[in-house]
Each structure stands twice: as structure tokens, then as C-alpha cells.
Amino acid sequence: MHILRIGLLLGWRQIQRANKWTTLLIISVMMLTFLNLIAVSGILVGLITGAEIAVREEALGDLILSEKSGEDHILETETIRRELAAYPEIQAYSVRFNGGGVLEANYKERRNLAAERDTASVQVTGIDPALEDSMSNLSTYIIDGEYLDPNEEGYILIGYYYLEEFAQQFGDIFDTVSGVSAGDTVRLTVGNVSKEFKVKGIVQSKVDQVSLNTYIPEREFRRLFGRLDRNADQIVIHMNENGSETELKNIFIENGFDDFAKIQTYDEGKPKFITDIKNTFNTLGTFIGSIGIVVASITIFIIIFINAISRRQQIGILKGIGIDRRAIEIAYVLQAAVYALIGSGLGALLTYGFLIGYFEANPIKFPFSDGILVAPPEETFIRFVVLFAVTLIAGFLPAWLIVKQNTLNSILGRK
């Protein structure tokens, strides 16, 4: 006990009397190390989380119903649809019909019938415009023209990935039509049925399911695709309360909905590659952060080493007058601990007090997502503990090396 007290006394007084600038420098190094550890993987993971949140918000929702395996569509869609209105925990939902078609543009201006036609194979989604908008805020992603009007017929929304002018930035990966904007006429062909649509608006989002899609009202979809049974392909649901989707899923199963559709929460239904990339990025971030830890521990090692070696004689004298070597070691470990604590504390303050909020307000614009900073407190804490432990060892080692030297040699400055 008294050994600890003497160690703390010696260490604390050294910290107090240390050069302010040196201290500031060391603490800055520790803070940057902490940020490196938290923020690098936090931003890498945040890229994917940003994408994940967007997919959840704009496309899949919290609970997803889709066709059972072996079926083409969700069965008894009308029954389910009627039921959905009865659950107060549901904030919004959308019933979607999916199919593929060929979109053709610029056919009226085509003089030379031998020239290549301007077509693109497209995904077509039939929606109830009002329901879909309340579910995914689709209307807010219109960059040209307007959102579908429930009372109008013959209008289509086109995702901007299908438009050559926009898609060029991604290289030649999407099948596109060119020069199409709101107000133009296009032709949608499904099998051997064709229908003309007026482009009502262009939809832009970083979520593929939205931008690589076209939207027409449900009624027209069913007619065009010959879907007379009214059974839909996807029902997506937003809950009022985060996390309550599991409960609702269970209620649906009790009600026998699982005979009609496959029911998945977002976590179950989200594409597996998202989880994989996230784990990979997290590992990558941890790896990069670990290099930071190594650098920081070497820094601490050197600082404490220099500190202790320059006090070698003093250390010898302390041992000479009978001060336990452990007390002297504690003095140096304490210094390392204080630097690590203050540095990490400032880093945490910066992360939680500023950076997370900042990136939420100003996401990093990536082509496939708006990246945020993700730093779950538990994970941060674990990393802090690792950093702290490594720092303690980095502080202890040089102290131990020097304190263990022969007492008299230290006092006399020999060898």
C-alpha cells in the first residue's frame, strides 16, 4: 500500500513539474492514436452503415415480406394488406410489384429504321404512390420533374442509373437510354405488350434499389404484366419504434402470414455482403488502428525510457536509501497511464462531442453511400482498454529496465 503511495507521489510530482510543451506533445500523440483507433474503422464501417441505413430507409424497411420459396408472389396479398392497417406499431408500409421490361426512348425521332434502337432493360416496380411515398419518401428523391400523382395514368418515374448522362460517371456498367428527361415520352415493353408512358420524374438516390428502378402505379403494372390476382412481390414495413419489428414478425407468424409469405426483419433480409463488407472494414480499421497502437507504445516507451534514463542516478539513490523498486516503477507507469487517460479522454470527447455529430450533419459523400462515423461505445471502450493496457506496458518496460540496474552503478553513473 505504501509502495503504491510513494509511487504515485513520485510519478505525480514528475508529471506536475514536467515541461508543459513536452506534456502537451505526448498527450496529443495519445489523442491522435486514440482517434486513429476509433475513427479510422469508425469511418470505414460508417460507409457501409450509411449505405445500410439508406437501404433500410429508402428500400427495404424494418420488416420485409416477400414470396415464399416455390411461389411466384406473396399469397393472399389482399388479406395481408387489410391486416396491416390494423397495427398501430406500423408507421408506414408499401406493397410492391416487381417485374422486368424494356424501356425505349427516342423512337419517335428515329428516322433511320436500320439504326440501333435506344433501349434499356429495366426493373419495373408497381406502387401505390401515396403508400410508397409515406414508406420511403420516394418523392423527395425526384431530381427532375415531379412525383407520381395517384389520380393520373400513363406516367413513369425513372431511376437515374438508367440515364446515360448520369450513369456515365460509373463507367459503362449500366444499360441506359440517352437524353431522357421529365416530360419525354418513352415506351415500356413487357413480353409482347407495349405501353407508352410520359416521364413524370427522374429519381436519384445512392441506393441501387431506387436508382436502378422505374416506378409506375400499381394498377397499370398489373395490367401491363397481366397480374390479375393482385398478389404482390414485396411488402415493406417501417415500424414506429426501432427494434419492434421482431415482435411484429412473431405476431404475423402467429396469424399464419408465414403460410403466404417469407417474413424477414431487416437484419435477416439485408444482403449478406453488407455484413461481410462491414466486418472486413472493421477488421481493416482495427488493423490500421493497431499500427497506431504500436507507434504510440513505441513513443511512450521512448519517452519513459528517456525520462527514466535521465534520472538514473536519482533512481539509484532512491533504491540506495531503501525505496522499493516497485514504487519507482509505479511512478513511471503512472505517467504513462495519465498520458493515455488524458489523451484518450480528449479523443473520446472529440469523437462523441463533435465528430459523430459532424459526420451526421456532413456525411462523407461516396458514390454508393453517405458515410457517417460509427463508434459504438462498447467497442470504443474495448479499444481504449487495449490502448491503455499497451501504454502501461510501454511505460513499465523501460522503467523496469532501468530500475533493475545495479544500485551503486546507477548512483555513480557507471556503465
Place this chain on the structure above:
Amino acid sequence: MSAIIQATNIHRRFGEGALETHVLKGIDFSADEGEFVAIMGKSGAGKSTLMYQLSILDEPSEGTVLIGDTEISSFSEQDRTSFRLNTLGYIFQNYALVPDLSAAENVMLPLLMRGNSWAEALENAQKVIDSVGMEGKYNNLPAELSGGEQQRISVARAIAGKPKILFADEPTANLDSVSGQQVIDLMTKLNSDYGQTIIMVTHEREYAMGCNRIIHLEDGLVVHEERLRE
């Protein structure tokens, strides 16, 4: 009077083979409780080396040191450290105070190490600082004190734990003659008033005049012993 320290046939060699130097060549030394012994001799005679053997900061190549009833040679490093703490006091030539600690905290160190509470240690330290004539300088850092004052704090640190034997290796070497004399007077007073056993190395005869006995060392051997008083 019984011997409080008894060293027999002390040899100390450094290096090996052709490079070997034989510094102490078979020294017998003893001091009684309450004695003030001075060790004198030319520079390089082996005074400091002998002092390190007696004060168990070093281990002799040959010979035994007995302090009280304790034979030191079998001690582990840990045992030596705690023996030094509890039984011996040291005054070094260069004061050797911890620069980051105040005068009082420097004196408190060995007391805290012995398990005194903070309050006890502080009270004791202040008393001892008063007794070396440094009243009121408790909170000064070593750098804020003169050499003579630092050495007096160093004496205070050495005697605060009431050691059986106080060792001092040329405690006045870095001091002007006035400060040097003050430190010597202080030790003489400790010896006469409290019966403190002191073994001191010095090369100024004048400083050795308050001692009971002077041992003269030459080339690693005791060549002469003077008894000044009983």
C-alpha cells in the same frame, strides 16, 4: 561497548584477468555503537569503495560484514533494500535529493516507505527539518535551496528514520567552507546529543576533528588509526 558494525578481511576487486584491479586488499574494520569514525586518505585510496562495502551498497569480493547481529552477505537485493531503509542512513556528496519533490517530501520518502501515514511522516519530517536548522523551508524545491541547505535536507532525510548507522561520503566536498562546517557541526551534534553512530569519509583533517577515531587508508589498506577521544 559492543561493535555495531564489524567488517572482516574485506577485499574488493574489479575486472578480470589482466585488467583486474585490486582496490581493497584485506581490511578489518569495526565501529562501536555511538562512535563517530572518520575515514581519511588520498584520492583513489579506496575510501568510497570501503564505504560502499560497509553500507551494503556493494558486495565485497571476499570477507564478511556484520551489522548488529546480521550477516549481510546472504541477503537478496530486496533484503538489502529494506535493510538499508530500516537500519542505515546515507548522505551523498551531491546531496541526491529528488528534484521534483519539496524538501519535506524528500525527507518523508523513507518514512512513508516504512509505512508511516502521510500525516505522521509530514510531522516527523518537519521536526527533523527544524532540527537541521531549516525551519520553514518545507515546501522549497531542492533547486530553490543553496548547496549547503540541500545537504542539510539530505542529512534530515538520512536521520529521519533514526538509522543505526549514518554513512556520509565526503558530505562537504561540494560545499564552501562555511556551509561545510555547518554540516559537520550538525553531524557532530547528532553524535554527541543522540549518540548517533556515524561513519564519514573526508579528506579534510579539520572536519575530522570532532570524531572519536580516524582511520587512514592508503592503497586499499588501513595504514594507521588515530583515537582522538573515547
